Amino acid sequence: MIRQSMCAVLALSATLSVTNAALAQMVVTPEVALRFLDANKDGVVTLNDYLNVQMPKMTAGDLDQNGELTYKEFKETLEGRARTNAEQSFRAFNRDGRERTMNQRDFLNYHAYVFTNVLDGDKDGFLAADELGKVMSRDR
Numbered sequence: 001m002i003r004q005s006m007c008a009v010l011a012l013s014a015t016l017s018v019t020n021a022a023l024a025q026m027v028v029t030p031e032v033a034l035r036f037l038d039a040n041k042d043g044v045v046t047l048n049d050y051l052n053v054q055m056p057k058m059t060a061g062d063l064d065q066n067g068e069l070t071y072k073e074f075k076e077t078l079e080g081r082a083r084t085n086a087e088q089s090f091r092a093f094n095r096d097g098r099e100r101t102m103n104q105r106d107f108l109n110y111h112a113y114v115f116t117n118v119l120d121g122d123k124d125g126f127l128a129a130d131e132l133g134k135v136m137s138r139d140r
Contacts, residue, residue, distance in 0.1 A: 030133035037127065045127035047115050054111040058104060068101035077107075081138065082114070 039049040061077040062069055069077070075086040082089070093110040094102050102110075116123070121131040 028136075030129040030136060033132055033136070034127060034129055046125065047112060050115045050119070050127070051108055051111055054108070055104075058107045066101075068103050069107060070101055074102050074107070 034045055037045045037049055037053055039052040057077040058069060061073045063073055071087065071090045074090050075083060078086055078089075089110055090102060093106045093113070095106055095109070115127075119127055119131060119135055121134065122128075
């Protein structure tokens with residue numbers, strides 16, 4: 001029951017980018033985070049699993065519900081170091097000539113880049129606890 005409650009809290013925070021003092025003080029291990037990211041519960045976290053977890057962030061972040069994110073909306077979907085680099089990322093992945101918004105394809109391309117170039121350290125196409133642990137310790 002506690003495990004299910006913790007997963008529900010993690011799901012809510014990841015989906016809505018919720019931040020509060022109590023949640024920030026929770027210790028989330030890389031193993032717990034990987035279980036959350038494993039969307040289809042097959043024991044491995046693939047790019048598809050990771051993108052499935054990111055998609056609700058776009059929906060929640062799209063405050064005017066127009067299917068696109070402004071820079072401000074995009075930045076609010078990010079956490080840690082990613083938030084610091086939000087402006088550069090927004091410009092780099094906004095590829096359809098829209099200067100002020102990012103569509104779903106841009107948003108998922110950004111997160112695919114993060115998965116393959118930041119999270120998946122050994123480039124095998126899967127996230128492991130040690131890879132996620134390195135990233136989590138850098139963001140603290």
